[in-house]
Amino acid sequence: MKFSLSLAALACGLLACSAASADTLKKIADSGKITLAYRESSVPFSYLAGAGQPIGFSVDISNAVVDAVKKQLGRNDIKVELQAVTSQNRIPLITNGTVDLECGSTTNNTARGKDVQFAINYFYTGTRLLVKKADGIKNYADLAKKTVASTTGTTNAQVIRKYNRDNNLDMDLVLGKDHNDSMLLVESGRAAAFAMDDILLFGLKANANKPADWDVVGDSLQVEPYACMLRKDDPQFQALVNGVIGGMMKSGDFEKLYNKWFLSPIAPKSQSLGLPMSKELRDNLTAQSDKPAV
Template identity: 70%
Template sequence: MKLSALTTAVLAVAAALAACTGAHAADTLAKIAAANKMTVAYRESSVPFSYLDGPEKPVGFSVELTNAIVAAVKQKLGKPNLEVGLMAVTSQNRIPLITNGTLDLECGSTTNNSARAKDVAFAINHFYTGTRLLVKKGAGIKDYPDLKGKKVAITTGTTNVQVVRKYSTDKNLDIDIVMGKDHSDSLLLLESDRATAFAMDDILLYGLKSNSKTPADLEVVGEALQVEPYACMLPKDDPQYKALVDGVITGLMKSGQFDKLYDKWFMQPIAPKNLPIGLPMSKELKDNIMTPSDKPAT
């Protein structure tokens, strides 16, 4: 993995945190040091957070956060040549791979919520999103009530399944949820007319749309259900490691580097089609940059 350059301010924050934690190494850091290897996750189709731009070449906003954290871990351990293993994960297996110790870090498009916090820890929130709908233009779908009795694709293992299921029950819509094994599979269900809509975090829908076969034929519609934060996942009950990771993300936010990364991945043209996502930073994220928080969704 090619590590992006960290600003002096970020490295200073990481060094200060290392000093504050004392001589005793956190369990995750001790594990990494003993193995001389850190294993980090990436997603294959979570545009623009973590996705493939060529064989085994993960790129994206969350990949840049991962790179910054890896650089800080190398500095903390005094191991500039630390081996970095990359592992592709899905919505379904990402949490088990953290809890069983296979992964040391997962920065993708993972919602920080109270239920997941029973099994893993979350770093400072780095994005906020809500469940919306990707549909074909001309399909006559403008919001959730238009999907009464229709098939809706949702990716397995995501919080969106529960959100849409509850909304369907509350509103008596009888939505038929069709599971995709990953985001690209869910998109294919929509494109092949095996589903009328694809319900997912709005930012992922914008990213998938921009990289689809025919972006002009698709549109994101509907109200945003349950705004939720994204955060990097870490092993649970490891305060020293969490402090280091939080310090890196907070350092990026305070130095202005976070804003630059956001502009790069959300406002400027990105690979593979050199098209911009075009989603300005939300008020929730701006507030979180001013006062960093790891507060979960309920």
């Protein structure tokens, strides 16, 4: 009897495991929809360039995942719903099931890996500073006893806070609710600099009313990977997402997509960021690693 109960318990455990592993795909099949997260100002990854739907490098990757989901489920009628997220709420909206996939400007690190799963890393960046050229700020030492902005819920806020403490700069850190809000703090004179991932700063500069008035300065404080984010313990969906991104990296489609968003004119002002692919990212086209930052 004990042996039979043990077998039954094992069988239930295996069934539960199987159900959990197919959770996102089953959820999509049952509901007939997939919900994608997007950012409003993470240029050129995921952003609004007008009144229409979000566009960007990460949006194109998300759409490729949707195509793969439809193919795997044999369902062309799967609807796509879009959910705006911020740095602060993006992880909770993944974990509570509101959002199925978040591809934007999210750093893959070990702390976040306790709550969510990351796909293959698709970008590498570091914290630098967006400043007004006229202010003459060149590096972090120039910000001693000044106010510096960052964005709520980002790793950059933690990085600049630690750098400030370690170097006794006595900076006052203020946090914007999103990247546009943080840039506005500098534009309005309430902060001397905006500390954020350099690629996002280049994007904000390119789309500013007067791009020539702004500069991205300072040493890169760390190198961190970006990756798509999904729910934990969902190997089936993770394999699908990784298959899409890895397949693009192998076929050359990923580099074409990179060139489209980082080396060509982009909306809304037809400005090019002019950023060649980094060595870290080029190496990962082959390695296809999802290794997190510490």
